[in-house]
Amino acid sequence: xLFFLANIVVLAxxxxxxxxxxxxxxxxxxxxxxxxxxxxxxxxxxxxxxxxLAFLSLWRFWRYGDxxxxxxxxxxxxxxxxxxxxxxxxxxxxxxxRLIDPEDHREFDPLKSRRDLDMLARLVRNGRxxxxxxxxxxxxxxxxxxxxxxDTMLEHLGVKPDNVLKPKPLTEAYQLRSQxxxxxxxxxxxxxxxxxxxxxxAALMLMRLYAQDLHRSDKASEVLRSLELQPxxxxxxxxxxxxxxYEWSHPTAKEAVGEAQPESLDELLANGYFGTxxxxxxxxxxxxxQDFDLWLKLAETQAxxxxxxxxxxxxxxxxEANPAFSPEQIxxxxxxxxxxxxxxxxxx
Numbered sequence: 001x002l003f004f005l006a007n008i009v010v011l012a013x014x015x016x017x018x019x020x021x022x023x024x025x026x027x028x029x030x031x032x033x034x035x036x037x038x039x040x041x042x043x044x045x046x047x048x049x050x051x052x053l054a055f056l057s058l059w060r061f062w063r064y065g066d067x068x069x070x071x072x073x074x075x076x077x078x079x080x081x082x083x084x085x086x087x088x089x090x091x092x093x094x095x096x097x098r099l100i101d102p103e104d105h106r107e108f109d110p111l112k113s114r115r116d117l118d119m120l121a122r123l124v125r126n127g128r129x130x131x132x133x134x135x136x137x138x139x140x141x142x143x144x145x146x147x148x149x150x151d152t153m154l155e156h157l158g159v160k161p162d163n164v165l166k167p168k169p170l171t172e173a174y175q176l177r178s179q180x181x182x183x184x185x186x187x188x189x190x191x192x193x194x195x196x197x198x199x200x201x202a203a204l205m206l207m208r209l210y211a212q213d214l215h216r217s218d219k220a221s222e223v224l225r226s227l228e229l230q231p232x233x234x235x236x237x238x239x240x241x242x243x244x245x246y247e248w249s250h251p252t253a254k255e256a257v258g259e260a261q262p263e264s265l266d267e268l269l270a271n272g273y274f275g276t277x278x279x280x281x282x283x284x285x286x287x288x289x290q291d292f293d294l295w296l297k298l299a300e301t302q303a304x305x306x307x308x309x310x311x312x313x314x315x316x317x318x319x320e321a322n323p324a325f326s327p328e329q330i331x332x333x334x335x336x337x338x339x340x341x342x343x344x345x346x347x348x
Contacts, residue, residue, distance in 0.1 A: 011048060021084060117239075124157070173189050208248055217249040224245065278306070292325055
């Protein structure tokens, strides 16, 4: 009776632990739930067989002193370790990442800032000034969107910059620029970016200084390219910065912008709506995971228009793991990725 009870407890614990740990399998894509479930189930089933054999060996060794059973236990432990070494490595990596970068326990929505900025742009284009100002203030309080981006939009809407709270590290640079001390403001902003290259607020202010005050759109574009290379920068910020550089360099550009937002993907890309285009492509890929052209277009948009080669590589890797695509298609995707890498290197 004790044997059966212990056996059930061990198998139950092994099933629970192995199913939980299988969630750290790096080859789980999340795009095909059935395939991911089968992969995890096979791993758990294999584990339970090995655990059962190990339990029987230990039981025989403990009950009867069978030395051969003790050796069998050690032999069984080896394939069990090989089966789980990848998942354990991923678990350790995630644990280490959480230690150095604690998680925000709020529900994560990676597209929220992009949608907020698109909504703000629509309100401005439709002449709904008061609503746009209210939305800017709400976004500033939430902290979900770059403060410098919202300050620029508020200034465009006629809200005096003196009434807008600036983040403390940028206050001095902002005051220097307002006083016409452009060289000092430039040095201050460059110093901030040396300390933190992913400082979106400092980067946007420096881009504006170059494009609007010094009439050096080339240097503003250099700052933008440096910002694009930083991880975890929202595409909406990059999109906004790219459009703003053009507007700051061409004061009459705002008047030439049409009221209607482009509808097709090609129009969105041509007009610099990269964040919106990526959101549409990601949704279409989710709905049509077997459409090779959509996958390739999404990767191309990330690589060519957003300069995010790392994200494009991830998309191609997911494409390669999709059994719906032929070797010829996978080879084509690899060739295109190589071309994007080379083009990116040439523009540096």
